[in-house]
Amino acid sequence: MHALDAASGTKQWRFSPTESPWFTSPIVHDGLVYCTIAHKGMYALDAATESVWWSHTDNHRYTAFSLVADDSVSDPHLIAGTKSGVLCRFNLKTGRKIWQRDLFGPISAFSFKSSSLYVGTSGGEVYTFYTAGHKGLTAIRDYDTKKKWRVDGRYDTTKPAGAGDTMYVSNGSAVHAFAMKGGCGIGTIRTRAKRWSHPTPAKALGGLAVADGALFVACAGHNNNPTLYCLESAESP
Template sequence: MPSRRRFLTTLGVASTAGFAGCTGIGGSKYSPGTDDTTEWPMPAYDRGFSAYNPDAAAPRDEVTERWATELSGLGPSARPVVAAGRVLVPTSGALVALDLETGEERWRHGQEQPWSSAPAVRNGTVYVGFADERAFVALDVETGDEQWRLETRGSIKAAPTFDHNYDTLFLGDDTGRIYRIDATTGDVTLRGEVFGPVTALAQGRSLLVGTESGEVYELFVHHEGFTGLWRRKVDGWVTTITTHNGDIYVGTFGGPVYRLQDGADVGSSQWEVEHGPTHLAATGRHVVGSYGGGLQTFDARTGSIDWEREGRYDAAPAIAGDTVYIGGGEKGENGNGFVEAYALSGGTGIDPLTFGGRRWRFPVESAVMEGLAVADGAVFAVTQGLDESPSRVYALESA
């Protein structure tokens, strides 16, 4: 294990236990998903941004290409979403909708260089923000027709999330404004403020907000406004907030990964891992993280590393059943990419004699960026766009 990584608890500093590649998770705790009709309706699957669907069936052994669609010079700007028969791909130039079965383009929305954020889908409607337009719009998922538009004070970079009833949306802009919006009409029903550009939102027991200035807020939402329950400073720009069953995990750019406490010790650290992953997924038992230097799986209770793999994993992970799906590769004109599947258990044995860890690897023409989605029995990934190797969307299914 690299010496630069240290495990910090609220009780003090201790070194991480175990070896990379050990069977620290145990295959018996997770089962393969069996439902091949699932969707991935939000950027990280659900309102809590867990990026984990225990029921989703997805390729675990050999894999084949269902289709691959070129994005005509557009590069990915956020993770794809899969719902209502569409694969929705945010890009530097438009939100692009592809047919789930064939990969054919059905519609696109946006002007040149709008930089769309990750969308969310509910009841036949796509909700998406555009950074350069300072706007948030609702679109018909089948046709792309605009249903309503909200002009925002600043640019929208963070993906939106829903309240517990799915009738209200929350979003934040780069001026620090928070909005509560009626999902049907687009009417703003509440406004609030935090310090710094909003970079992450998640719905836990209450609304969680992360900022570029390195702060995490939990806000109680009521008819009169947003009330701060707690506010926590972290060491780095907040890239991800992930929640599962009330647990709160925070990823930062260049800083630690945190598990934050709820209850009597709200906002304090249950554990921290220095120089941790940028992108996170959570199952309740474990946290999976990826960044440019590797893939790591942590014990959710202690923060100790169960297993890890070195590599250029710049895409955000997705978990389906008992399998972690991840993408990455070398960036640039001479780079190449891949999509991989790993057993959530990490395999059997101790590196380099670990067996059954990596289930498959599929090479692609350039680095996989932003994040993966798992739906309809397949894995969806988007590659970096280059002059000699245009950006592509891949749908991979069992061979």
């Protein structure tokens, strides 16, 4: 892969860590160049110096990848798909894999618009994922998609977890418990929906889990030392 001066065409640098062919076109964002090599993983390079910021040489055959970043996205990130049908999300600066999900068939294309990520596979399926930062917590009836209730706030740090009549969410600085039915009120207007909140030193990592009457929260902790909280019960922390 070559970096050329846009005005003169002068070669700035050349990157070739392997003889394998390049599988996807590079993406340039915020001073970094993201690229994949068939059978040899993914690289993030400094656009000015060619130095490698991070890499994943895990032998995944990445068949498509895309940048998810616009005014509606609170946490820009990189989405990549593999020949085996694995969809992955990566942190742009560190390359840390945030989550992955198995889909049907090799992932062939991405499109992002209006807070939604569309993923196409060679198996003929199209998936839609809502990826932007949420501005509230909304309950929607699954059989007709009608909104049941909504509370304002940012609760998009990690996936919610539900157990019994309680829904658990995180906003990065605390975990919150909401009544599954949205508290009291008429229609979407509700009061006393929140049951309790418990502060955390950093945002939750990898989701929330409920088991044996307790809520488990894994956080980054202080100085990048992971911390696991066990909060009991569904009524109070």
